[in-house]
Amino acid sequence: MPGTRDGIVYGPAALRSAARGDRIVWAMHRAALANGIIPVVPAVAVADAYRTEARVDRLEELLAGSEVEDLRDPSARRAGELAARADTSDLVAVAVAEAASRHNAAVVASRQNALRGAAGLLGHELVLYAV
């Protein structure tokens, strides 16, 4: 079994679930904040959620208690290299996996092979709540 985790990273599916009113996601988000844990969201995941969700008011309510991480050098280069190694064009999944590895965090996202593949290449055993 993977070891303990220190935080939470949200993928686009977590944001979409919250926007669509998934109450367990909101309850977990509340629990994280109550325990002093600020979920991390890669900026590309935010972009993807805003691409597909109409309820941006709910996205904003969730993101008010999240840390949106910009994709800058050297993380951008690492993400690109990792995507190449994982043989995927899914940069969102790769960025989520990279953030999870860097923060030793569990992930709330959809089940994606790209996510698992990228985490595996990083030697990070994925702890995932699939929404």
Added chain:
Amino acid sequence: MIKRSVSLADDVAKAVEAAALEDGVSFSSWLSAAAERQLRVRQGLRGVAAWETEAGTLTAEEIAAGEALLARLLSGVSGMASRVRRR
């Protein structure tokens, strides 16, 4: 940058000093980052409250389920949404 004079209990000040040293940042930077985190938590809980205004307050059962899910994830156990309850 605003300079403020703040008073801290001796043990808190010593603990902050040690933590700042460990993290390789100044005393002020460490305190500022801690305040920033606290403010983000506060904003986040306000965001949850704003969502609840529209969607309905989370019940005690739902809050317990959220806490249990968080605990499972932090202990390294994966899971899958079984039944999505939306509002």
